[in-house]
Amino acid sequence: MTAPVVKSPSLWQTRPKPQVTTQKITAAWDAVIDRGPQSQPSLLAPLAAQAGARAPEFLASESLTGAQGVDVALVDRASGQCLAFATVLHAEGSDFQNRTRLPTKSLEQVAYLTRVHVSPSAPAGAQAVLLYATLRYARSWGRNVAAFLLADDDTPTARRYGLTALQNVPRLDLPGTGAFRAKAQRLDLMLHQASEEASKAGQPLEPTFLVAEVLDTITHLFLDKVGQSSFFQAVDNGTLTREQYVYTLTQLHQFVRYTTRLLGRCVGASPDTELRTHFIHHLKGEVNHEIIIERDLQHLGEDPTYVKEVAQPNLPTREFMCTQESAIAFYNDPVLMLAAPLAAEGVSGHLGQLFMDKINTLVGSWGVKDPQKATHFLGSHIEFDGGDDGHWQGNLTLLAKYLRTEQQLRGFLALLRVSVDAVLRQWDSYVSDVELWSARPQ
Missing domain, CATH: 1.20.910.10 (Heme oxygenase-like)
Known part of the structure; x- marks a missing residue:
């Protein structure tokens, strides 16, 4: 029988990081953050069941096995209803790398946004607040670029945020699903645009969340x-x-x-x-x-x-x-x-x-x-x-x-x-x- 490894005491005073936290992101909404992406998030299930909630312009992720990142759910504080959901991951080791076959070194500054769902009944500004809430984690990791697998046409998200296709990556033709492209944008531009959109929609971001x-x-x-x-x-x-x-x-x-x-x-x-x-x-x-x-x-x-x-x-x-x-x-x-x-x-x-x-x-x-x-x-x-x-x-x-x-x-x-x-x-x-x-x- 192997003896258990005894971890030596640390020089540092550390406080345990909670797996799930809830933060006030706007006057009416909370962001529920899970620091370990779940294969079947409880907040996503009722949202995914709504017709039209999954944004069809985003290619659904095949697997989260081994991926590092966070799940973010946007929840109406008064009703408890989940309005929107997304997952942001380190691009290396994610489905984005598996599909694009890009080298790890090229992805070390990249975050991959996937599993985007927005309730059809969500108020204006919900997607902008969701994108800000997820992509700001990528910035805190030291990432500079946001990457997406999006439908191969002029989709609303691509148009609104100026996403451009990675010309060296072939188009993904998936039978029964459609054609998709790897697209990207600088994080600073996306976060600025999402913040501006949220404010114009009457959902300015709370300073405590910032x-x-x-x-x-x-x-x-x-x-x-x-x-x-x-x-x-x-x-x-x-x-x-x-x-x-x-x-x-x-x-x-x-x-x-x-x-x-x-x-x-x-x-x-x-x-x-x-x-x-x-x-x-x-x-x-x-x-x-x-x-x-x-x-x-x-x-x-x-x-x-x-x-x-x-x-x-x-x-x-x-x-x-x-x-x-x-x-x-x-x-x-x-x-x-x-x-x-x-x-x-x-x-x-x-x-x-x-x-x-x-x-x-x-x-x-x-x-x-x-x-x-x-x-x-x-x-x-x-x-x-x-x-x-x-x-x-x-x-x-x-x-x-x-x-x-x-x-x-x-x-x-x-x-x-x-x-x-x-x-x-x-x-x-x-x-x-x-x-x-x-x-x-x-």
């Missing part, structure tokens, strides 16, 4: 990956060296020392009391944090003078600094500035006590007495940034009040993606730039 994409983006593009970065892997495996930790503190100091000055600009640029109060509170929590780093270095036996007066940021650190500096110094937009701390504090806001135990054990193994006196900065940011009342959650909560449109959201997401990309590479660089100290002979 901002939920921020968390989905951070989770998929950042929180699910940062634990695999070189620094946290080295801490977890007990291989981080003293030289690498000193380099980490050196690079952290490069941007932390400017935090209060940038937050001060945000206070001055905030247009209302609530936003100004938020940044004042955040600023108070960051005062002199660079001095904590300097004390950590001193306890390690390092002279912090070089770090304070001579050292320069490495490439990913400078890229991260540029995002926050441009947001408030060039665009003068304190809300846009929130993209940077969401990325930076997304790390410390999700670390647990096990991380501190392991980093302190490592520091002690280097012969440092009272190792916790050399890890004050990392420990203090777990306290400041974590929890429901920490900086990270506070920034996320605030966004729902200021990102009110798809256009505003898109601008924020663009800077957020730059920020999280830079922060991921920062935590890699803290070890990879000075990997020689942990290298072993072959």
Whole structure:
């Protein structure tokens, strides 16, 4: 009998993700999202039974086996009736790839929309809201293109959203079903058009639904990956060296020392009391944090003078600094500035006590007495940034009040993606730039 595999404790504080969530998407409708596409969704069954509900211009999917994506049902809040349904999938490994035979590499930026149903009695705007609700998940995955298998003629959806045929993919002639083409459009154009259509139909999207994409983006593009970065892997495996930790503190100091000055600009640029109060509170929590780093270095036996007066940021650190500096110094937009701390504090806001135990054990193994006196900065940011009342959650909560449109959201997401990309590479660089100290002979 094989013994069960015991999973080691994680450095990270994680909350279980519910399989199914219900989110308010318009004043009258909810979006019910299932994060694992079902072969026979319960909400789809009564809708599919309605004559004319399945959009005939879309080719029905043959199989969802092995596909990754989400099911989205649009439900009338008052009656509980399912008005529309669709599934969005990673194009690679989906029926779209099986039918088009396109290589996986060509599909890594593509999402496939299928199983589209709209009730014949659904109010105007239902399809637009449905398309937005499904395709915004594709954007949170980092996808840039939406793909479809549509009837080989000028269908309403193709015409409305400017879908164009993939000329290198042969037409699909299916006996008894018809002729179909692989068609596609850029996600940014489709989401913009769907948002505009929904508003014109009297179904504007709720800001809370818009901002939920921020968390989905951070989770998929950042929180699910940062634990695999070189620094946290080295801490977890007990291989981080003293030289690498000193380099980490050196690079952290490069941007932390400017935090209060940038937050001060945000206070001055905030247009209302609530936003100004938020940044004042955040600023108070960051005062002199660079001095904590300097004390950590001193306890390690390092002279912090070089770090304070001579050292320069490495490439990913400078890229991260540029995002926050441009947001408030060039665009003068304190809300846009929130993209940077969401990325930076997304790390410390999700670390647990096990991380501190392991980093302190490592520091002690280097012969440092009272190792916790050399890890004050990392420990203090777990306290400041974590929890429901920490900086990270506070920034996320605030966004729902200021990102009110798809256009505003898109601008924020663009800077957020730059920020999280830079922060991921920062935590890699803290070890990879000075990997020689942990290298072993072959």
